[in-house]
Amino acid sequence: MVRVTSTLRRDLLRAVAGGALAAGCGTEHAARPLAPAAPTSPSAEPPAGPRAYPGHPAQITHGPRSRPQVALTFHGQGDPALARALLTTAERHGARLTVLAVGTWLDEHPDLARRILDGGHDLGNHTQRHIGINTLAEADARREITDCAERLTRLTGSIGTWFRPSRAPTASPLVTRLARAAGYPHVLSYDVDSLDHTRPGAAAVTREVLAGVRNGSVVSLHFGYPDTVAALPDVLTELGRRGLRAVTTTELLS
Template structure:
């Protein structure tokens, strides 16, 4: 359960933080079912994007802790389909110059993302976590060292989740609300127990995976994402891959042309 001191941190001047799972070629047949949150976030007033779209600008800054984050349950695979928002989530590790390219594209498009950061990457890249949050994005826990979590013992899985949370606290002052396991799209009972032991009630999956971590080329990343995305989608993307950074401006333009606002996960899952 969330303690008052943790909740105070989560609603402080840093942007609201979110946590979350990792792409792998295979899926877990015993995965938990899709969960969504009801209600709507309050976006900023509508304004045209660089492409002339009239989609609402993406809300930024702290968001209240969504109710879905407060109780254990199935993996969160997508958000509410009754609002024109999507969450672009990035598995966070890789060269800083590619991170800056992605952040710049988001700034130009008034888009906000959720970054599930790898703990030892945060530790090895001082300041990057605060830079991401200061730009109005969210951070989440993507384990300490990006292991194949389905292959870990319960003790090893818990260590990955706990050390990832500690790295987040050291980087930005809070461990946030969400956990995404590495090496698998879906959690298992062992993974969910590890996340809970580290303070996370939910694991976050996704419903759109363009396979950008396989480096299929920027055009494929763009086309696969836009072909699958819909209102409420949670999209899996990755730092550290040039094709993803190159594809992102076109992905953002495509979303805007459909009236879909790219928002942080906490805003996508916000309560009414």
């Protein structure tokens, strides 16, 4: 049984009242002018940038199977109230997430870049406009990567820790090469797909994640869906019962 706390219910009602939700991996957004960076605390530590992980392939689908850790990775776009609810829920459970942000989403909600980092989460690049990057010509694909990297740099001082292609679980050889040239040694894929973007209901999201997750798993989830917000407490509770810690992808591979 999926439980929705009063706090989550309040956040969901606010989100719905704010307008229609933006789909996680099914909606394209037109590019908008870059919003000014949100102010950062002078005491904030500089965000980490990409690093290479020797022994791991160019496209990473999972971490070590020998340690009881998993990475919950979120495609970052959609209603900001839902994003904040997911981040808060994770933090209350002692979990840390990996957020792959869409550049146009950062344009609309620049404060969320700092919010993600201040919560101890990883922040990365999920292209600028969230279109099918593997189908684009080389120059257009390069722009999708570098435009989002520019947003991240202006908002946080770093291009982020990870790159994930849009509208595809893995990157083509061309996109992998372009990502490396932009400063991302690895493409971050996943071995468990929650299918939350299909809106199957919170119970189905929970079942899908828990059926596939194991040591080292990288799970694909999305901001922007009430089902995911409602499912996350039960997912985290069951992971804890199994002795699995939800950590950033950086920690998973370190």
